[in-house]
Amino acid sequence: MMQKFPITPEGYKKLQEELGRLLKVERPRNIKDIEEARAHGDLSENAEYSAAKERQSFIEGKILELQQKLALAQVIDTSKINQSKAAFGARVKVLDVGSDEEYVFLLVGADEADAKNGKISLSSPVGRALLGKEAGDSVTIKAPARTIEYEILEISFD
Secondary structure (H helix, E strand, O other): OOOOEEOOHHHHHHHHHHHHHHHHHHHHHHHHHHHHHHHOOOOOHHHHHHHHHHHHHHHHHHHHHHHHHHHEEEOOOOHEEEEEEEEOOOOEEEEOOOEEEEEEEEEEEEEHOEHOOOEEEEOOOHHHHHHHOOOOOOEEOOOOOOOOEEHHHHHHHH
């Protein structure tokens, strides 16, 4: 059996929307582009045709990738999780003990990770360190640049 991957309801919806856009908008537009380029005659010297065929290959690959991700997605309802510990879907507020700065991380699956927006993967070093911890706990993460110590201030699920 294939391994399921945790995903938030929001992340699942985004994948569905992107798949829908590719199926209903991008693919039909590309088919039209191929037909128009084909109408221009000699295909061996037709750059528009080559570009449209290349784009078709990309679109079909992306559609397959999204269909696979959706098939393996396990939407997690965070209301059913023990909310006193850091887990998938938790918003974890931490204090960087070294710099005295506060950060908020949302623990998500690898497909939803977006470090710039505070969404970190459970499988990342920070995600793994926070997993299962409670408010008041401290964690140490050995990063290439420095060793970071975070004190967990608050855990919430929204």
